Amino acid sequence: MKVAAVRSISYKTRQITAAAAVIVMLVALPALSAEPQSATSPNASVSTIILSISPNQVVGHPLQTSATILLLDSANNLVTGYDLAANPIVLSVGSGVLTPATLNDPSLDSGGVIKFLAAQCTYLGPTGKIPVIASNGLVSSEPVIVSFSGYDILKVTDFKGDSIVEVYQGLPTTVKVTATNRGGLVASSNPSMRSYFKAGGGSVQAFFAGHKDGFVDTVSMIDTAFVPVIVDTLIVLLNAHYLIGSTDFLTVDTVKLPVFVRTPATVTFASGSLEPDSVYANENFSLGFQVLTTGFSGPIDSTRVRLELAPGVPDPSVAVVYTGSPTYSSFIGGVITYSGLGAKVVPLNGLPPGWYTVRAIYHLFSGASEFILNGVPADSLYIIPRSGPEYIAGSFAPDTVAAGAEASFQFGLQFADGANLEVEPGSGIFTILGTGFEATVNLMIPGDTLVSGSNLVTTENVFIPANQLGKTLTVSAELHYRRFGSPTYLTFSTTFDTQMVQVQQFPLVQIVSLDCVAPNGNKVNINQPFQMHARIANISESPAENLVFRLTSDGNSIDSLLKTIVEIPPLDTYDLYYDVVASSIANPAEIFSVNFVSGNAGRIPPVDNIALVAIQTPATLVLTHTVVGAPNGYVRQGAAFSLVVDMTNLGLAEVSPGEYRLSTGGLDLGLSPDDTLGEITTESARNFAFHAPIFDTTVTITFTVTQIPLDLNINAPAVFQKTSLSFAITVASIDARLVVSSETTVDRPLTQGVPTPVFTLRLDNSSVSTANLMQLDSIVLLFSNRSGSRANVNSVIVVSVSGMYEDGQRVSAETAHADSLTLRFSNVQIGPLEERQLSFVAAARDGADGNLAVALDSAGVFASYVTGPSAGSRVVTGPAEPGQPIVEIVSATGGLSLEGSFMVENNPWHQETSPARFAYVLEQSAGLEFRIFTLTGELVHKQDIDQNSSLGQAGSHVLEWDGRNDRGKIVFDGVYIVQLTNTVSGERARLKLAVLK
Secondary structure, X not given: OOOOOOOOOOOOOOOOOOOOOOOOEOOOOHHHOOOOOOOEOOOOOOOEEEEEEOOEEEOOOEOOOOEEEEEEOOOOOEEOOOOOOOOOEEEEEOOOEEEOOEEOOHHHEEOOEEEOHHHOOEEEOOOEEEEEEEEOOOOEOOOEEEEEEOOEEEEEEOOOOOEOOEEEOOOEXXXXXXXXEOOOOOOOOOOEEEEEEOOOEOEEEEXXXXXXXXXXXXXXXXXXXXXXXXXXXXXXXXXXXXXXXXXXXXXXXXEEEEEEEEOOOEEEEOOOOOEOOEEOOOOEEEEEEEEEEEOOOOOOOEEEEEEEEEOOOOOOOOEEEEEEOOOOOEEEOOEEEEEEEEEEOEEOOOOOOXXXXXXXXXXXEEOOEEEEEEEEEEEEEEEOOOOOOEEOOOOOEOOEEEOOEEEOOEEEEEEOOOOOEEEOOOOOEEEEEEOOEEEEEEEEXXXXXXXXXXEEEEXXXXXXXXXXXXXXXXXXXXXXXXXXXXXXXXXXXXXXXOOEEEEEOOOEEEEEEEEEEOOEOOEEEOOOEEEEXXXXXXXXXXXXXXXXXXXEEOOOOOOEEEEEEEEEOOOOEEXXXXXXXXXXXXXXXXXXXXXXXXXEOEEOOOOOOEEEEEEEOOOEEEEEEEEEOOHHHEEOOOOEEEEEEEEEEOOOOOEOOEEEEEEOOOOOOXXXXXXXXXXXXXXXXXXXXXXXXXXXXXXXEEEEEEEOOEEOOOOEEOEEOOOEEEEEEEEOOOOOOEEEEEEEOOOOOOEEOEOEEEEEEEEEEOOOOOOOOEEEEEEEEEEEEOOOOEOOHHHHEOHHHOEEEEOOEEOOEEEEEOOEEEXXXXXXXXXXXXXXXXXXXXXXXXOOOEEEEEEEOHHHEEEEEOOOOOOOOEOOEXXXXXXXXXXXXXXEEOOOOHHHHOEEOOOOEEOOOOOXXXXXXXXXXXXXXXXXXXXXXXXXXXXXEOXXXXXXXXXXXXXXXXXXXXXXXXXXXXXXXXXXXXXXXXOEEEEEEEEEO
């Protein structure tokens, strides 16, 4: 998965990770209680490593919220003085990679507690619930399951589900994308899918509802390739946003598929489109196939089709599959589809089973045009062997039944073709005939499948009337079968070698009830022993002897269990118990049934011989919590925040309530005394309201389950993964703003190839709290020429030697984009009440000629919090006076021509600030005429400069104007024309100046 490392697509180009985060402890240790024991000495060895990472993360982004490692000795004391540099801790994951995976920065360790959010460990790999382990080479932590969310594109196919290999110029192509998020977070907004062709064509976008936990999403789009290239690339982008706290994270997965672009107008048989792909010879079936066209839009007047079979491409035909003039079902996107055509494989001679090549003779008539495919190999077809089941002689039973009671029969079928047979559902019937009596019941065939070899087939119960006593009954059976994949069924029938059934008088028994015997009624855990209790009644006046009953289920707990009752006295009952061990697979309603198998008795329909048993996974409890109002573990002084604790049952078995204790380490957070002890259930979460103190501090809140709930299925304590959770809250003042101001430093035109200071940027962190460390991320400068039009950065300055400097050291990395220059910073941090000054230095490019304007406002300054409650989020930036630009200067660039160098430093110019300063360059000494006009040509001010004066000498100069006309009056606001003329060469330079008071 490729991931864009941005938090907000509108402005972020680099992700900043919080250096401080909530500490989440999911184990209860005596040494880490509200009154912790003393830490051990630096020389003590590490005996236990406890890893804790917030469970919900995003692929491709540094770990968020909490990432902590505890180092404990054998007495469960924190190990202090651990040397991470000498003995780094390595993080490993079940799939993908964490980078960096090695923690070797000693500053991360604080008294045996390693808070490594600042390491910006980033997971790169497939989404999912990934085990993470921390190890120092000698000791490893228990795996922590962390959910990494995002999206993995599983496959990109066409509308049939096949790989997209070729498309046709100008015709729609269906792009079907299958993707999944195996993580535990649902995207904060509907993910988007976009596809386009690299060489040119449509660009389509589709949104779909996000899911989690491995749910597979399928999105279809229709795209079109327009450019007639031989090979193009189909690009599919999947974007998804996720929220952790209030921070948005973007993930992007990209798939690039090479595709062949065909030119129009061809007609081809669609390989692989023939349906079905296996049939019986001489049996009717429904045929379908597709024909592909390019450069053809219709109409389709008629078609003529003949499909033949041959052993190979050059071999002569051995059978005809279809001949006719079919009407097409649809013509969409260049694909002509035929379906529901009546077909039959008619051999010309013998036709052994096996694979055959399908040859197509295809004629398409459109107006006066005819498209012909003459005997082209179209597909392949398998001819299925006609072997079927046979009755196993002598396998029919029983041959004697009781009058006035139910009976069921069984018999054997066999075949030895090596492949299983599919039985048409509902087609298997058993018929029994007597004197004035006929009954038909269904055959019971497991899975509607006959396996190669022997198969035992049973019938449903059939009631034999009392008036058939002493009679002889005839029996028969029929079913429809086929080889898997065949479109048609064949028929099997048997009279069991003229088997007869005799009707006699027997004692009568009846199944009265079937119940589950377990602590929680009919609910049991997987692999739990329990009993099934059946009550059998003898409703006749003679004893019933040697009775066999079978217990079966439709699940995996048992196959079948047989129990024999030696005797049930007349008009009496018998309690029968079966020992069962529940399946290892959960089943919400496994159906158990008990049935009479054999014995010296007849049977009548049962009162109740079926019981439903819920096979459930054992109760497995997990504590989770959510802190509301304290992002990243920080809260304002005096602010309200809350804790929500959930006791989640990962199993299906029900549990009783438990009891808990809540501790704030002795600090008063406004918690009600009634909330410190209480009852917790899986049905509803516990909510706790707190108020932060009005001073800076850190408090550890601990929630402990003191009485573990019972698993009701086994009446014993439930499995509890972690009975305690603990986290830290830091109380701090968090009001902050980054004030940005500038001062122009250029006093001469930029020299070609020579770096020159242009302006100084001041950065002031207004926060008074130590929690609000800021980092400058990027600055975007906008460039324009003397006329106000956008200027290409690379054409006016040398980007490689231009940038931001601090104390003579370059601190930025530059990227030019048309008229903007982006400066990125990796290590410019501004502490509370700290001011830093950066100097922008630039060099003019050879050949650049003219004035250059550089502008920067608050929208071009990007900074983020490194620490504190807003860690990772954007800092509010701007000048001291809102609405004013931070930088707005004009500098001359290029050679020494008068026109190319003439410039004004500030435009517009505010009269009350300082005189307007005009810079120019003289290649040789010359006299000058300086004139200022209104837009209508009226002269406002003039000044003549002698060639022998300092302003007339060769070199760079600055000429000042105080904003007064030649009568000494302050000029009005407006736009003026400023002109400078070389009286020796006649060269003239002009510019516009906006004057503001």
